[in-house]
Structures are given as C-alpha cells and as structure tokens.
Amino acid sequence: MTSIIKPAKTASFGTTNAVFIARSIRHSVRNTEALVMAIALPIMLMLLFTYVFGGAIDHGGHYVNYVVPGIILLCAGFGSSSTAVDVAGDMTNGIIDRFRTMPIRSMNVIVGHVIASLVRNLVATAIVIGVALLVGFRTSAGIMEWLGAVGVITLFILAFTWLYAAIGLVAGSPSAASGYGFALLFLPYLSSAFVPTHTMPAWLRGVADNQPITPVIETIRRLLTGTPIQDAAWWAVGWCMLILLASCVWASLMFDRKAGRR
Amino acid sequence: MMNVAVEMKGLRKAFGDHVVLDGIDLSVPSGAIFALLGPNGAGKTTLIHILSTLVAPDAGTARVAGYDIITDKEGVKRSISLTGQFAAVDEVLTAEENLRMMGRLSGLTAVDARTRATELLESFDLAAAARQRVRTYSGGMRRRLDLALSLVVSRPILFLDEPTTGLDTQSRRALWNTIRQLAAKGVTVFLTTQYLEEADQLADAIAVIAGGRVVAQGTADQLKSRIGGEVVELRDENDEIIREIPTGGGIRDVKMTIDELVRTAPEGSRVNIRRPSLDDVFVALTTKEVEGSAI
Numbered sequence: 264m265t266s267i268i269k270p271a272k273t274a275s276f277g278t279t280n281a282v283f284i285a286r287s288i289r290h291s292v293r294n295t296e297a298l299v300m301a302i303a304l305p306i307m308l309m310l311l312f313t314y315v316f317g318g319a320i321d322h323g324g325h326y327v328n329y330v331v332p333g334i335i336l337l338c339a340g341f342g343s344s345s346t347a348v349d350v351a352g353d354m355t356n357g358i359i360d361r362f363r364t365m366p367i368r369s370m371n372v373i374v375g376h377v378i379a380s381l382v383r384n385l386v387a388t389a390i391v392i393g394v395a396l397l398v399g400f401r402t403s404a405g406i407m408e409w410l411g412a413v414g415v416i417t418l419f420i421l422a423f424t425w426l427y428a429a430i431g432l433v434a435g436s437p438s439a440a441s442g443y444g445f446a447l448l449f450l451p452y453l454s455s456a457f458v459p460t461h462t463m464p465a466w467l468r469g470v471a472d473n474q475p476i477t478p479v480i481e482t483i484r485r486l487l488t489g490t491p492i493q494d495a496a497w498w499a500v501g502w503c504m505l506i507l508l509a510s511c512v513w514a515s516l517m518f519d520r521k522a523g524r525r
Numbered sequence: 526m527m528n529v530a531v532e533m534k535g536l537r538k539a540f541g542d543h544v545v546l547d548g549i550d551l552s553v554p555s556g557a558i559f560a561l562l563g564p565n566g567a568g569k570t571t572l573i574h575i576l577s578t579l580v581a582p583d584a585g586t587a588r589v590a591g592y593d594i595i596t597d598k599e600g601v602k603r604s605i606s607l608t609g610q611f612a613a614v615d616e617v618l619t620a621e622e623n624l625r626m627m628g629r630l631s632g633l634t635a636v637d638a639r640t641r642a643t644e645l646l647e648s649f650d651l652a653a654a655a656r657q658r659v660r661t662y663s664g665g666m667r668r669r670l671d672l673a674l675s676l677v678v679s680r681p682i683l684f685l686d687e688p689t690t691g692l693d694t695q696s697r698r699a700l701w702n703t704i705r706q707l708a709a710k711g712v713t714v715f716l717t718t719q720y721l722e723e724a725d726q727l728a729d730a731i732a733v734i735a736g737g738r739v740v741a742q743g744t745a746d747q748l749k750s751r752i753g754g755e756v757v758e759l760r761d762e763n764d765e766i767i768r769e770i771p772t773g774g775g776i777r778d779v780k781m782t783i784d785e786l787v788r789t790a791p792e793g794s795r796v797n798i799r800r801p802s803l804d805d806v807f808v809a810l811t812t813k814e815v816e817g818s819a820i
C-alpha cells in the first residue's frame with residue numbers, strides 16, 4: 264500500500280471540458296462526408312435560392328437580402344442535427360462506460376459535442392454570409408447589429424444542438440437518431456424564412472407566425488436590413504432559452520437514465 | 526490500512542423476471558488477484574458493472590476500496606479502473622490520442638500524458654500503429670489498447686472483464702506478467718475469465734458463480750481438492766480422450782477404476798492418471814448447479 268494507493272488525482276472541470284471539446288472537434292474534422300456537406304450545403308443553398316427560386320419569388324432581384332437569415336438557419340439546423348448521430352454513437356459504444364467509471368463529470372462528453380457543433384455551424388454561417396456578399400447581398404448593419412445577429416444565431420445553434428443531443432440520447436442507435444432528427448429540419452420551411460407569412464393560407468400562417476423559427480429569422484433579418492426589430496427579439500431569445508433549458512434538462516435526465524444500459 | 530478491497534453482501538440483480546444475481550457474498554483482500562469464474566450468462570459482467578457503479582443492484586450492499594457503491598459513487602470511481610468485456614476505445618482517434626485523452630482525463634498534465642502514452646504504446650506492442658486510427662485495428666490490437674487505457678494511471682483496484690479473450694498466446698503471457706507486476710505493487714486485480722488455466726496461473730483466490738450464487742470459493746488448490754484425487758483418463762489408440770473419470774485418489778480407488786476399464790474399455794485404449802485440473806472442478810460445480818436448478 265505504497266505510492267499506488269493514494270487518492271487518485273482528478274482532472275479539473277476545465278480540463279475535462281477542454282479534452283472533450285478537442286475530442287469532438289477531431290471527430291468533426293475527420294468525418295469527411297459530414298464536413299464536405301457542412302461546407303457545400305450553404306454554398307449550394309445560397310446559389311439555389313438566389314438564382315433558381317429568387318427570380319420567381321421576387322422580380323426586383325433583392326430576394327438575396329430577404330433569404331440570407333433563412334439559409335443561415337437552414338444550414339445551422341442541418342449542421343446541428345448531426346449532433347444527434349454523434350451522441351447516439353457514443354452512447355452505443357463501450358467508451359461511455361469508461362467515462363462513466365472515471366471520477367469526472369461524464370456528461371461533459373455531451374458538452375464537447377455541443378461546442379463542436381457550435382464551431383462547425385458558425386463556420387457554415389460565415390460561409391453563407393461570404394457567398395451571400397458575393398452574389399449581391401447588401402446590408403446596412405453596423406458592428407452592433409452584426410454582434411446582435413451573431414448572438415441570436417449562436418443562441419439558436421446552442422438551443423437546437425442541445426435538442427438534437429437529447430434526441431441522440433433517447434434514440435437507440437445512430438440511425439434512429441438521424442431519423443428522429445430529420446423531422447425538425449422542416450421547421451424553417453414553415454416560417455418566414457423564404458416567403459413572408461402573409462402570403463400563406465390563414466391556417467398555415469397561424470403555424471408559421473407562432474413557431475420559434477419565425478421570430479429568430481425576423482430578428483436576424485431586421486438587424487441586417489436596419490428595420491425596427493419591435494418585439495421579435497424578445498420572442499426569439501425567449502423561444503431559444505426555453506428550448507435550450509428544456510433540452511439540457513431532458514438530456515441530463517436521459518444521460519443518467521441510460522447508465523449501464525446499452 | 527484497508528485490508529479488504531472489495532466486499533459485497535447479498536447482492537441481487539434481476540432483469541425483468543430473469544434473476545441474474547441471487548444473493549452474492551464475496552470478499553477480496555487488498556493486493557490480491559481475484560478470479561471470478563462462471564458459465565456464460567452467469568452474471569460476471571453484471572457483477573462487475575454493479576461494483577463499478579454502472580448498474581445499481583436491486584438489493585444488497587457492496588464496498589469498493591471502503592466506499593459504498595451506492596452512496597459514494599465518486600469515491601469508488603476515484604479508486605477503480607475498468608476494462609469491460611467489450612472494447613471501449615474511441616475508433617475515430619489514434620491509439621496515441623486515445624491514451625493521451627485518458628491521461629488528461631485522469632488528471633495528468635499534458636506532458637505526463639504524452640510520456641505515459643509512449644510508455645504504454647511500447648509495452649503493449651502498439652508503437653508501430655500508434656498514429657493510425659483505431660478503426661483500422663485488428664481485434665487483438667484493439668483489445669491491447671483497451672487494456673492500456675485502463676492502466677494510464679494506477680488506481681488501487683483494477684477490474685478486468687475477460688481481459689485475455691481474443692489475445693494471442695504471446696500477448697496473453699505479456700498481460701499475465703503485467704497483472705502480476707501490478708499486484709506486486711499493491712493493486713487489487715478483480716478479473717473474470719473463461720480460461721481456467723488463467724485463474725490457475727494468476728489468481729490468489731477464485732470464486733465460481735452459477736445460478737446466481739457463489740457455488741465455490743478458495744484457492745486453486747483448495748478447489749481442486751474439493752473434487753477429490755487423481756483423475757483417470759481413458760484414451761483411444763489415437764490418444765484422443767474418451768472419458769475422464771474422477772477418483773477418490775487412494776490406491777484402491779484408482780485400481781478399482783482401472784479394473785472396471787479393463788473389462789469395459791474398447792480394445793487398444795490406454796489410460797493416463799493425472800492430478801485434477803481446475804477444469805474438472807468447474808465442470809463438476811457448474812453442471813451440478815444446472816442439474817440442481819432444473820429440479
């Protein structure tokens with residue numbers, strides 16, 4: 264009972280998080296297909312909506328100014344959905360048992376995936392904005408408006424990534440996780456992302472006006488186009504915080520419940 | 526001073542109607558190599574999961590390194606290291622990255638984690654493949670990495686669930702040496718195995734579980750003496766074993782058994798007399814239990 268039997272040193276909270284974030288970012292970078300998709304999708308969508316649909320929807324040629332926030336959210340939604348697959352993959356692999364039997368907060372493994380998703384999606388957002396500027400997007404936004412827009416986008420990515428993480432924890436397998444997550448990807452289409460909601464039939468308008476994506480889109484759009492935001496920002500932040508909190512609680516309950524079951 | 530490393534009383538666990546552990550009482554002294562034997566489905570993995578806080582028992586109590594497995598999970602986690610039955614490695618990372626990650630998570634500095642990773646890659650014969658992603662590894666390489674990951678830092682108690690399954694003879698012997706060295710340093714090793722020879726070679730104490738209960742416990746020699754004396758093997762002309770007959774061990778017992786064989790054995794067969802092995806004990810114990818529970 265010499266040097267061996269001493270109370271084990273434990274990794275600090277910061278180190279644990281840093282290690283898991285680095286791990287998830289490595290996973291993201293090495294998943295070539297997902298990475299190519301994450302970069303190609305924003306470019307393709309930008310070009311598609313500007314040149315193919317844009318002419319039909321808005322003859323004035325300013326549709327690109329309207330659609331940028333929608334495409335950012337579409338890409339962010341798609342990008343965060345892979346978190347469900349990553350989390351479900353970890354939970355069905357023996358590595359989670361190793362983390363759970365170590366004196367660390369093993370839930371941080373999920374935090375690692377969430378932060379990696381945030382990084383991936385902010386890169387995708389930058390690509391959308393870059394391509395948008397190339398194809399004629401013009402904004403009156405100053406630094407404060409940009410910061411506000413990026414803040415709302417970040418909050419949106421975090422909320423949906425946590426939601427997808429919870430879905431990944433509920434799903435029995437990575438492929439089931441990808442299936443459940445798919446449904447959420449349609450939400451942006453039923454919002455003011457691509458056409459103003461007043462052009463929709465009344466019943467659909469009711470759905471579109473009262474779902475979380477619309478205020479987020481409106482907030483970003485009004486920030487970037489310099490129109491008064493009104494109360495859209497409160498709704499956007501409220502919705503995102505609600506989804507974020509509910510998903511975090513749900514995810515940690517599921518994480519504990521899954522202990523020892525694979 | 527802690528004399529008992531692992532102690533359990535009345536552990537029970539059922540999955541639905543299926544009772545897997547039906548009151549397990551065992552005690553493992555500090556610094557010992559303890560082998561848990563049992564047929565497939567006996568509940569060895571379940572017991573290790575309970576002791577390593579992954580699964581909660583339905584009833585009973587257990588202490589690992591003096592910490593209660595239910596009320597002091599953190600204490601238990603600080604004292605153990607686990608290699609489960611199935612590889613628990615990150616397939617996307619390389620072996621080196623896996624080891625360094627585990628080192629950092631175990632509280633080593635980045636420099637120490639790197640040094641330790643290099644040492645372990647060397648001693649588990651993985652240095653040549655250290656920079657390859659684990660996805661490309663063979664089963665045995667994966668298993669060696671899995672074991673190395675549990676040894677990044679020395680915890681007082683090491684759980685190994687069928688550690689040598691899937692390893693070639695050379696790697697198996699190397700692991701046995703590693704286990705002996707750890708035990709010599711004071712680490713308590715709690716392992717399960719399907720290879721009786723392994724328990725015979727390594728273990729200071731052995732327990733056999735079957736039908737949810739401990740059916741035998743002791744040193745290898747104590748267990749062997751439980752089934753009596755010499756075993757008479759009957760072999761055919763190609764030296765293949767036809768029957769193995771346990772005897773009382775006395776001259777008279779052996780002679781009577783052989784007399785019987787003289788009358789009944791086929792022409793050209795031979796006999797061989799040997800000490801009973803742990804396999805004989807295992808077969809005797811676990812088949813008795815199965816017959817017993819069928820009634």
Ligand SMILES: Nc1ncnc2c1ncn2[C@@H]1O[C@H](COP(=O)(O)OP(=O)(O)OP(=O)(O)O)[C@@H](O)[C@H]1O
Nearest residue numbers: 524540545563564565566567568569570571572610
């Ligand atoms: N999560 C679970 N849900 C339902 N049944 C389970 C679960 N885990 C284990 N079992 C059952 O418990 C029994 C014991 O399983 P366990 O894995 O502990 O056996 P074992 O002794 O390790 O077997 P082996 O030698 O094959 O590894 C088996 O019948 C198994 O089907």
Ligand SMILES: [Mg+2]
Nearest residue numbers: 569570571610
């Ligand atoms: Mg097992």
